[in-house]
Amino acid sequence: MSEARPRVQTEPVSELTTNRLSVYLRCLNVLDAAEVRTISSQALAEQFHLNAAQIRKDLAYFGEFGVRGIGYYVKELRRHLRQILGLDRGVRIGILGAGNLGLALADYPGFREDGFAIVALFDTLKDKIGRRSRGGVQIYDIRDFKKIGRREAIRIAVIAGPAGAAQAAMNTVAAAGVRAILNFSPGTFKAPRGTKLKSMDLTVSLESLSFFLVQGEADE
């Protein structure tokens, strides 16, 4: 679209790659805050325990960002990565489920800094509808999702309700034309047609820690 937007290639990019781009962006945020102006892929890899060849390969896919003998310009690469990830225009998010998890996510401070805006919460319970999260996010009736979703230009829906209500919530979201879903409900769900569904399974991280505890014991 705009001249500055890097070309988006037609081959699909794996989720592992986009996750790594997010990690690189996180590193560049740290470097930029520390007023580092340029960094080589080697130094980036060493400082953040990454793989230099992988960094070069991942970034080369989206264009020529490195400068021979200098490396990457931190501010410029950061700006490019934010464009590639679609963060430069801000991404508006609605959360379905205004329980503890939904309210915690609505006020999560990390989101705002990264270009995400939580613009609405939705619930089915009468005593929640019309109230606000501590941070000021309004709770709407889930039956108004389509109307509010359009008005607030919601592009990602977060499912934070009970597991039993998750599939219905996803269908509501898809019917309203929202095409990306981040799901926190445990269980296996079917992505509605035309939507991208990403599930956060919190147990995966705990299992990884549990594994390291077992490993540690074997070493003792």
Next chain:
Amino acid sequence: MSEARPRVQTEPVSELTTNRLSVYLRCLNVLDAAEVRTISSQALAEQFHLNAAQIRKDLAYFGEFGVRGIGYYVKELRRHLRQILGLDRGVRIGILGAGNLGLALADYPGFREDGFAIVALFDTLKDKIGRRSRGGVQIYDIRDFKKIGRREAIRIAVIAGPAGAAQAAMNTVAAAGVRAILNFSPGTFKAPRGTKLKSMDLTVSLESLSFFLVQGEADE
């Protein structure tokens, strides 16, 4: 230790591998619930969009689980994976921070099913200490972490408080001898000596969805 426990090799296993083991376990749970008795790596890969060669490689690292011409016995492989991940004995968890996120995690239904038990919440606020989560998890004074941690045999600490309090909470945890930390606070933290720190950055998943939305637009 016990005869059935698979050998744990001395080379370090990457976090990507343990994450994949968690995913395989999740798939086997689904198959077991559907009363599937055996499955080949090929069928497992097709059904859950995984890579068959990667499955065989990951599992071969921990022993000989596959049977030629049959594949894997679902129940048996599930039991082995739970052992490898240290879930067979149950893993006891304490959560530091009894705000919305801490309370949501304490009552998250997915944990219990997978062998994790949330046994205590901790906070610094007087009006929270002594109360319980909706699911019945007691909230203790964070100053009693060491005492309660020992009594409740806490092995993993989850940091769910405000970012400003996270480093102090991690140090409290490490001083009490708890060696694994799952952190939800945004920011960059230093793992205390002798502990394994895993941070959940919720923005990574949102960025991945944002990227797919940008990609989608390019296709239209």
